[in-house]
Amino acid sequence: MSPDAMVMHFVGASALILVAAHAAGYLARRLKQPYIVGQLTAGIALGPSLLGAVAPGAYGTLFPKEIGPAMTGFAQFALVVFLFAVGYELDLTVLGDRARSTVTVAAAAFAVPMAVGCGCALLFQDQLRTLGMPRHLSPSMVVFAGVALSITAVPVLTAIVRENGLARTVPGVVAVSAAGLLDVIGWTVLAGTLLESGGEESLSWPWRAVLAIGFIALMLVAARPLLRRLLWGTRMEPSLRFALLIGFALGSAWVTHSLGLHVIFGALLAGAVVPREKNGTLDPDLVRPLHEVSSLLLPFFFVISGQSVALNSMDTTGWVALLLATVLAVTTKIGSSTAAARLSGLDRNDAWTVGVLMSTRGLTELIALNAGYQAHLLSKPLYTVLVFMALATTLLTQPFLLLIQRLPERSRPTPPPQDPSASVLRHPENEGGTPATPAADVG
Structure with missing residues (x-):
């Protein structure tokens, strides 16, 4: 294929991806479901399992193999921008008077699913072999099974809290804060799992762990004051500051990827060390374009994720595994x-209410699954099972909340004084719900 033809194919495929994904996201929102459900469904539909099976000629024309690297690059770029925003907006100071409840819920919501997931991986090794996993699972595979069950998606949780009028209630504050704390724990365990899994890196995993810890320490100690002096102290134009920070996030992602981790960790770390305004608030000139860029390009990530979903692998064992x-x-x-x-x-x-909200999964789960699949911790059939599990648990959240609302009312504690609109993470537009700013609405 000539370079001109490849460019034209990529342009045409991009048009289809953007229109189909955002249209499906809008439809999902109209059906009172998170935006991600529609976007991920569109990504799977445009993959080899549906479009490739129903119209293989059209699929081959729209998505030739030659444009795969370009699409993957766009997907990784969107992922870095999104997770940079996640890191920037992460704020555990909202725990306030509910710190004890938050820590207790976060610890339980991580430890129990983690233990059950690891236990099931060890107990059902023979059944997992039929899903393409090796005869003997490595420690990283076992731990990753626990991580896959323990994830909670803060963006979709925040959106559901707002849509259901729970933003100023005790369960809303506790669930959002606990999910933010759980995210920190989950990403840390996942980072260790990916480091230990090794992959094809030349350095042994202990050396990569030492270098990763050194890089994290350098970022935490030096990056924030340096950024504040260079980018905020010079009264730099917001558009230029935004461009330089995106470059900073991409560079951090490149370093963590080179150390055997995924780009997601570098992007999260870069966002976490970016300084806020003097009063501790988020910089709107940074948040708004971050939301807009990631919202526009995340459909490429959903399509790339959908390419790895193999519906034809879902035999009886696969469906039983999905149910379990x-x-x-x-x-x-x-x-x-x-x-x-x-x-x-x-x-x-x-x-x-807190329990149901903590069961919410979404883009966060999908990112973790994608990282595990790329690190060869998941087979394609098991990846497919877990992607559909993430969709199912996300879809069940709203019906479960409606059931709880029908329970007999009990006396409720007075809502906490803080305003959780400045929640642990405010980036709902990619997962459904009303965005923090009108400009971020892509639906």
Whole structure:
């Protein structure tokens, strides 16, 4: 294929991806479901399992192999921008008076699903072999199975909290704050898992771990004051500052990828060390373009993720595995979070609300699964099962909340004084819900 033809194919495929993904996201939002559900469904539909099976000629014309690297590059760029925003908006200072409840819920919501996931990986090794996994699972594979069950998606959770009028309530504050803390724990464990898995890196994993710790320490100690002096102290034009910060995020992502980690960790770290305004608020001149760019380009990530979904691998074993994974993902999250919330003093309805919200998965789960698949910790059939598990648990959140609202009312504690609109993470537009600023709305 000539360079001109490749460019034209890429332009045509990009047009289809953007229109189909955002149209599907808009439809999902109209159906009271998160935006990601529609976008991911569109990505799977445009992949080899559906479009490739129904119209292989059209699929080959729209998505020739030659444009694969360009699409992957766009997907990685969108992922870096999105996670840079995640890191920048992460703020655990909102714990406030509910710190004890938040820490208790986060610990339970991570530990119980983690233990169950690891235990199931060891217990069902023979069944996992039929899904393409090796006879003997490596420690990294076992730990990753636990991580896959323990993820909670902060963006979609925040959106659902706002849509259901829970933003100023005790369960809303506790769930969003606990999910933010759980994200920190989950990403840390996932980073260690990917480091240990090794891949094709020339350095052994202990050396890569030492270098990674050194890089993190350098970023935490030196990057924030340097950025504040260079980019904020010079009264730099916002558009130029935004461009330089995106370059900073891409560079950080490149370093972590070179150390055997995924680009996601460098992007998160870069966002976390970027200084805020003097009063601790987010810089709107940075947040708005971050939302707009990531919202525009994230459909490429969904399509790339959909390329790895193999519906033809979903035989009886696959569907049974999907049912079991979904049941375990829902029951372990809701059960552990609800019990922890009750032990922390929340009443029955509030505790159930926290449990259901903590079961929410979405783009965060998909990012983790994609990283695990690229690190060869998942086979394609098992990756497919877990992608559909993430979709199923996300879809179940709203119906479960409606069931809880029908429970008999109990006395409820007074809502906390802080305003969780400045929540742990404010980036809902890619997962559904009302964005923090009108300019960020892509639906």
